[in-house]
Amino acid sequence: MDLLDPEEFRRQGHLVIDFIADYYNSIEKYPVLSQVEPGYLPKILPQSAPYTPEPIETILQDVQKHILPGITHWQSPNYFAYFPSSGSTAGFLGEVLSAGFNVVGFNWMSSPAATELESIVMDWLGQMLNLPKSFLFSGTGGGVLQGTTCEAILCTLVAARDQMLHQTGRQNVNQLVVYASDQTHSALQKAAKIAGILPQNIRVIKTTKATSFALSPDSLRMAICSDVKSGLVPLFLCATVGTTSTTAVDPLKELCNVAAEYGIWVHVDAAYAGSSCICPEFRHFIDGVEGANSFSFNAHKWFFTTLDCCCLWVKDPRALTKSLGTHPEFLRNKTTGSKEVVDYKDWQIALSRRFRSLKLWLVIRSYGVNNLRIFLRNHVEMAKIFEELVASDHRFEVVVPRNFAMVCFRALALPKVEMVYRNGFNITEMISADDKRRNELNRELLERINKSGNLYMTHAVVGGIYMLRFAVGASLTEDRHVFLAWKVVQEHLDAILEDMGFNG
Numbered sequence: 001m002d003l004l005d006p007e008e009f010r011r012q013g014h015l016v017i018d019f020i021a022d023y024y025n026s027i028e029k030y031p032v033l034s035q036v037e038p039g040y041l042p043k044i045l046p047q048s049a050p051y052t053p054e055p056i057e058t059i060l061q062d063v064q065k066h067i068l069p070g071i072t073h074w075q076s077p078n079y080f081a082y083f084p085s086s087g088s089t090a091g092f093l094g095e096v097l098s099a100g101f102n103v104v105g106f107n108w109m110s111s112p113a114a115t116e117l118e119s120i121v122m123d124w125l126g127q128m129l130n131l132p133k134s135f136l137f138s139g140t141g142g143g144v145l146q147g148t149t150c151e152a153i154l155c156t157l158v159a160a161r162d163q164m165l166h167q168t169g170r171q172n173v174n175q176l177v178v179y180a181s182d183q184t185h186s187a188l189q190k191a192a193k194i195a196g197i198l199p200q201n202i203r204v205i206k207t208t209k210a211t212s213f214a215l216s217p218d219s220l221r222m223a224i225c226s227d228v229k230s231g232l233v234p235l236f237l238c239a240t241v242g243t244t245s246t247t248a249v250d251p252l253k254e255l256c257n258v259a260a261e262y263g264i265w266v267h268v269d270a271a272y273a274g275s276s277c278i279c280p281e282f283r284h285f286i287d288g289v290e291g292a293n294s295f296s297f298n299a300h301k302w303f304f305t306t307l308d309c310c311c312l313w314v315k316d317p318r319a320l321t322k323s324l325g326t327h328p329e330f331l332r333n334k335t336t337g338s339k340e341v342v343d344y345k346d347w348q349i350a351l352s353r354r355f356r357s358l359k360l361w362l363v364i365r366s367y368g369v370n371n372l373r374i375f376l377r378n379h380v381e382m383a384k385i386f387e388e389l390v391a392s393d394h395r396f397e398v399v400v401p402r403n404f405a406m407v408c409f410r411a412l413a414l415p416k417v418e419m420v421y422r423n424g425f426n427i428t429e430m431i432s433a434d435d436k437r438r439n440e441l442n443r444e445l446l447e448r449i450n451k452s453g454n455l456y457m458t459h460a461v462v463g464g465i466y467m468l469r470f471a472v473g474a475s476l477t478e479d480r481h482v483f484l485a486w487k488v489v490q491e492h493l494d495a496i497l498e499d500m501g502f503n504g
Helices: 006-025 056-070 089-101 112-128 149-168 170-175 187-194 217-229 252-261 273-278 280-286 317-324 357-391 427-432 435-452 479-499
Strands: 142-146 176-181 202-205 233-240 265-269 294-298 310-314 396-398 406-411 458-462 465-471
Touching: 006 056, 089 357, 112 142, 112 310, 112 357, 142 149, 149 170, 149 176, 149 187, 149 233, 149 265, 149 294, 149 310, 149 317, 170 176, 176 187, 176 217, 187 202, 202 217, 217 233, 217 252, 233 252, 252 265, 273 280, 273 294, 273 357, 310 317, 357 396, 357 406, 357 479, 406 435, 435 458, 435 465, 435 479
Parallel strands: 176 202, 176 233, 233 265, 265 294
Antiparallel strands: 142 310, 294 310, 396 406, 406 465, 458 465
């Protein structure tokens, strides 16, 4: 049996591509959120591996019968949960090309095209975002494709740590302090743990509705001043453009100005929202990025490129390579020694790395900047439609301002009336009296919606308010899916109120 026979690869490849194409043709028939119970798969798959080969046809039948029921369909047009993982034909086929070549591009010599294409694509993207030249290879910086934002934050935090300890002495590692808001992604806390930052030295600064849950520069300064007074060393600030809970935007310019006074490394996490900033009308959300040390966004979220593909730019690549570089004998070669090439192994945690730039190159070339902007704008317009639908129903409210293509909303339950009695209960008081009861109502509403399989949303709790997040971004989503989603939301609220004895 040949492991890599070209003709058999061609035959099986056609079967797999056809299977996936058929899946997309019929994706709307599946419940968006998988409805299986934990432990469903061990009950139906064999307990040991097959001793003899099985044909691809049989395996695909089992994928259809056993695997698809356990899939939550992230590419469904009715998927509005978390943030999108938007795909595209170009992104998928770029992944196929990358897997087909299966290169391990740890340094330039191991596959020159993998390194050089990555550098080129990162400069392309940087130019599309109108990043300062100080972040680009054509300037004094450079970009690298990481797997996820978690890796990007860890790499930059380690670089910042070592840079600071070089100045203050390694014995001061326990004095280093990391800053973030209470809306910053949990990836920062994980990175801080791995980097050896003491848990008590991670400052999580409270945000408020008054600032739309963005980090206040004054609050940051107060925290820093308190730490300096206590003899601690301010190290790292993670600012966010498009927070996970509400897509809040931290004021980059003001935060960077504060950080600069204390020599703090600023990383800007734009994992979700960064993609939209290729549109001139959204570029202002990253104004002030010129004061940061590093910037990242996930092309696998809202840039139509398959997981994983996190784009990270740094002003000083040497800070990364000093911290992450290794130089074993078996990797020594003339090109590396010449210092004329980039060896991306020294820009990341792992040694081995995938040819990620190939799929990003295909996406940019296949659609062009103009069409990519159109796709993003369409998603924002669909979010605006949903926002208007929410505002048109007095039983709901938009909880926080919409910045991009996500709407945070909640049910308020009943019309604003003095008293409504049903079955001997004061229903108005029971449902609408306070946010605690509203929170329970919205938990129930979300659970029923997701259990229906018609669409999938997730939630956030900010300022004590439980809200539903409606994130538009799936590549197959059209206006009709947004209207359908709103109808589903209304119907489930109607059913809850009817169950509680309120009929209108």
